[in-house]
Amino acid sequence: MKKILIIILIIFLTGCYNYKELNKIGIVSSISIDKEDNKYIVGAQVMNIKNEDTDSSKVIVYTEEGNTIEEALRNMTNKADKKLFGGHLSKLVISEEVAKDSIIDVIDLFQRLPEIKTEFNITISKNIKAVDVIKVMTSGGTIPADFVKNEIDSAYLDSALTYSSKLDEFVSFYLKDYIDPVVSVIEVENFNDEGTSLDNTKTTDPDTKIVLSNIGITSNGKLERYLNEEETIGYNLVRNNINELIVPIKCGDNYASISIIKSETKYDVNKNKIKIDINSNGNLNEYNCNKDINEDTIKELESKTEDKLKEYIDKVLKVQDSSKSEFLGLKRLIYLEYPDYNNEEYKLYINTNVNISRKGELDNSIKGEKNE
Amino acid sequence: MNIDILKKLQKEAPDLKIRTINNINIIFFETLCNSNDINDFILKPIVMNNINDYSKLIKIPFGNYKEINNEKDLFFCLYSGFTIINIKNKFIACETKYPLNSSISEATNEKVVKGPKDAFTENYQNNIGLIRKRIRSKDLKVNEYVVGSESKTKVGLLYLDNVCDKDLVNEIDTKIKNIDIDYLLSINNNICKKSYTFPTYIMTERPDLVSFMLMEGRIVIITENNQEVLIIPTFFIDIFKSIDDHYQNRINVTITRIIRIIAFLTSIIVPGLYIALTTFNQETLPTSVLINFSMQREGVPFPSFIEAIILWVTFEILREADTRVPFVVGSSMSIVGALVLGQAAVEAGLISPIMIIVIAISSVSSFLFNDNDVVNSIRIWKLIFLILGSFTGLYGIFIGTVLFFTRICSIKSFSYDYIKEKL
Numbered sequence: 001m002k003k004i005l006i007i008i009l010i011i012f013l014t015g016c017y018n019y020k021e022l023n024k025i026g027i028v029s030s031i032s033i034d035k036e037d038n039k040y041i042v043g044a045q046v047m048n049i050k051n052e053d054t055d056s057s058k059v060i061v062y063t064e065e066g067n068t069i070e071e072a073l074r075n076m077t078n079k080a081d082k083k084l085f086g087g088h089l090s091k092l093v094i095s096e097e098v099a100k101d102s103i104i105d106v107i108d109l110f111q112r113l114p115e116i117k118t119e120f121n122i123t124i125s126k127n128i129k130a131v132d133v134i135k136v137m138t139s140g141g142t143i144p145a146d147f148v149k150n151e152i153d154s155a156y157l158d159s160a161l162t163y164s165s166k167l168d169e170f171v172s173f174y175l176k177d178y179i180d181p182v183v184s185v186i187e188v189e190n191f192n193d194e195g196t197s198l199d200n201t202k203t204t205d206p207d208t209k210i211v212l213s214n215i216g217i218t219s220n221g222k223l224e225r226y227l228n229e230e231e232t233i234g235y236n237l238v239r240n241n242i243n244e245l246i247v248p249i250k251c252g253d254n255y256a257s258i259s260i261i262k263s264e265t266k267y268d269v270n271k272n273k274i275k276i277d278i279n280s281n282g283n284l285n286e287y288n289c290n291k292d293i294n295e296d297t298i299k300e301l302e303s304k305t306e307d308k309l310k311e312y313i314d315k316v317l318k319v320q321d322s323s324k325s326e327f328l329g330l331k332r333l334i335y336l337e338y339p340d341y342n343n344e345e346y347k348l349y350i351n352t353n354v355n356i357s358r359k360g361e362l363d364n365s366i367k368g369e370k371n372e
Numbered sequence: 373m374n375i376d377i378l379k380k381l382q383k384e385a386p387d388l389k390i391r392t393i394n395n396i397n398i399i400f401f402e403t404l405c406n407s408n409d410i411n412d413f414i415l416k417p418i419v420m421n422n423i424n425d426y427s428k429l430i431k432i433p434f435g436n437y438k439e440i441n442n443e444k445d446l447f448f449c450l451y452s453g454f455t456i457i458n459i460k461n462k463f464i465a466c467e468t469k470y471p472l473n474s475s476i477s478e479a480t481n482e483k484v485v486k487g488p489k490d491a492f493t494e495n496y497q498n499n500i501g502l503i504r505k506r507i508r509s510k511d512l513k514v515n516e517y518v519v520g521s522e523s524k525t526k527v528g529l530l531y532l533d534n535v536c537d538k539d540l541v542n543e544i545d546t547k548i549k550n551i552d553i554d555y556l557l558s559i560n561n562n563i564c565k566k567s568y569t570f571p572t573y574i575m576t577e578r579p580d581l582v583s584f585m586l587m588e589g590r591i592v593i594i595t596e597n598n599q600e601v602l603i604i605p606t607f608f609i610d611i612f613k614s615i616d617d618h619y620q621n622r623i624n625v626t627i628t629r630i631i632r633i634i635a636f637l638t639s640i641i642v643p644g645l646y647i648a649l650t651t652f653n654q655e656t657l658p659t660s661v662l663i664n665f666s667m668q669r670e671g672v673p674f675p676s677f678i679e680a681i682i683l684w685v686t687f688e689i690l691r692e693a694d695t696r697v698p699f700v701v702g703s704s705m706s707i708v709g710a711l712v713l714g715q716a717a718v719e720a721g722l723i724s725p726i727m728i729i730v731i732a733i734s735s736v737s738s739f740l741f742n743d744n745d746v747v748n749s750i751r752i753w754k755l756i757f758l759i760l761g762s763f764t765g766l767y768g769i770f771i772g773t774v775l776f777f778t779r780i781c782s783i784k785s786f787s788y789d790y791i792k793e794k795l
Contacts, residue, residue, distance in 0.1 A: 010764070011764060012763065016764075018765065020652075020654070021675060022650050022662070022665055022666045023666060023670050023671075025654065025666075049670060087655025088655065090659065115655050116655075117655060
């Protein structure tokens with residue numbers, strides 16, 4: 001009898017804490033943060049889940065202002081019919097202005113709330129208000145916020161043109177010494193009112209598009225500057241983030257392109273010398289040069305690719321030299337080896353090695369085959 | 373002791389016949405005896421040889437006969453299908469039993485893919501024969517008891533002398549001897565502890581399973597007039613075993629058993645887990661799954677818990693009805709169940725389709741086990757998990773899991789632990 005009583009108490013003393021029915025919660029997929037007159041303007045993109053295929057939009061965006069982000073979210077209950085639920089937040093859009101002020105102040109709430117996954121993307125909206133980014137109607141998928149998430153993932157994994165920056169990694173890089181986090185950057189092409197309506201998804205060439213714009217680097221929790229394409233590739237090469245990479249090579253008047261399918265970056269730290277070894281495997285995917293493909297030309301292509309990779313890295317190192325930010329984390333490499341390291345100068349040696357393992361069925365360019 | 377008590381009995385038992393030839397009384401129940409046997413082996417010799425005294429009578433060749441000295445024996449023999457021959461004050465009984473049972477047929481309750489098809493019948497002797505046919509060993513011992521003060525049911529305790537644990541035999545032996553009951557239906561409730569939901573025994577109608585279990589050192593109890601034979605003790609892992617596993621490739625059977633374990637856990641946990649995840653811990657589900665669930669719940673008036681209970685009770689009613697109704701009506705039952713209750717309830721917006729999937733998968737999973745006791749104990753645990761999950765979320769599911777395992781571990785199957793792997 002005692003046992004049964006204990007079991008019953010375990011169940012009923014909780015008072016159904018945290019109970020919420022599925023149809024009573026509004027799933028927040030994105031949150032945007034702007035600032036105006038020292039007040040945060042927070043936008044929440046809430047999924048508008050309907051059983052039938054109606055013409056209504058899949059998401060609703062509520063905006064409110066407040067001194068803190070949570071205050072703004074609280075004020076939203078005046079507008080929303082469901083309790084906002086942040087457990088499935090997939091991206092946070094921070095406007096350039098707020099980001100330059102402080103990113104860290106903004107994300108404290110999201111790190112602290114237990115229901116929120118720490119795996120959402122942190123993005124900066126460049127040249128546009130953050131709330132406008134989450135208002136853009138995108139096609140495809142049942143979850144509109146996933147559009148940007150998938151966009152970032154494919155750009156990062158297939159071409160290394162951006163970096164997918166997640167909350168937990170952002171915070172941990174910020175807290176560590178000698179390394180600073182980076183963020184993905186979003187732009188909106190041609191933003192207008194029609195871009196926020198369903199019509200935007202009905203054409204093959206939507207007027208308003210969300211476009212990724214590489215990455216932004218931070219120092220001390222603030223956005224410092226943006227990197228361009230080549231610098232971003234250089235960043236990913238140094239940080240060993242390459243999954244796939246397309247490298248265009250110039251040969252004479254024409255181009256060939258090498259697709260790097262496997263790349264590994266190794267660091268060798270010795271006192272104040274850092275040696276970075278990049279070993280890559282690639283395929284020859286496109287070839288329009290005049291020369292026949294043989295061992296010599298392959299070697300030439302390999303060395304040209306190596307030079308190109310070095311060029312990417314040189315560009316990002318130039319940014320590193322002129323910036324306060326430690327986004328490459330090179331000093332951290334020394335710090336990990338020699339914990340009494342104190343911000344001294346270091347020398348960097350870069351060595352790239354590319355191996356082309358597949359060249360395709362043709363021995364020459366198609367044009368060249370015909371001339372033979 | 374004389375014929376008058378039998379004549380008195382005849383008034384209340386019209387099927388009791390008393391025939392008198394040459395002052396020899398022949399008494400028998402026409403409902404229990406084979407009249408051909410009586411004609412050929414009793415009446416014919418008596419009339420042909422003109423027998424009229426006891427010394428001549430016992431020269432008639434009977435297969436199974438005995439002299440009767442007291443009233444108790446007289447009635448026992450009479451009711452067991454013997455014919456009583458009375459000459460002066462002497463009574464002898466000879467067996468003329470008419471077999472009142474179905475012949476050996478296929479096992480109907482326990483379906484198997486491979487293996488023999490024969491099944492036990494209601495006949496006690498047949499059942500022992502079916503086992504002796506498989507184990508031709510002098511070590512197969514049979515202890516016989518008569519249980520039931522009115523029914524006088526024959527109960528046989530079988531074990532292999534060289535394999536079986538003697539302490540266990542003695543334990544069961546005293547338990548059977550101590551049974552105090554008027555009428556014995558089935559022996560499992562009298563010797564197994566009642567407070568356990570999971571069965572510590574197997575009731576089977578398959579002789580090959582019984583013989584296999586005997587070889588493992590388990591005890592088998594055969595009850596007269598019951599085609600289900602009791603095997604004790606059994607353990608938790610026996611739930612996942614089926615006798616036709618032994619007729620198949622063992623690698624394939626391993627996979628089958630893994631599937632049974634998955635099905636067992638599925639049927640217990642899934643309804644509770646679904647409610648816990650969708651009403652408390654939504655952040656643990658993938659976003660697209662959550663959206664689909666949320667879409668289907670749109671417009672359902674009841675909380676998930678009530679919805680699950682409604683559907684579960686409906687399903688249990690259908691199942692109970694399906695086992696009771698005759699086979700002919702069965703198909704119309706399933707139409708009512710599937711179409712009317714399933715589809716229409718969804719279209720009426722009473723129940724979300726996903727809830728039907730959840731309850732259905734959990735119920736179908738429990739039918740992998742052909743022992744009804746297992747199915748019913750799964751049902752109890754399903755309900756416990758459902759309540760824990762709906763009141764406290766994932767926390768409750770963890771509590772339930774701990775409860776479940778402590779319960780399983782604390783069950784005693786006779787003197788053994790229930791989680792023992794093998795006897």
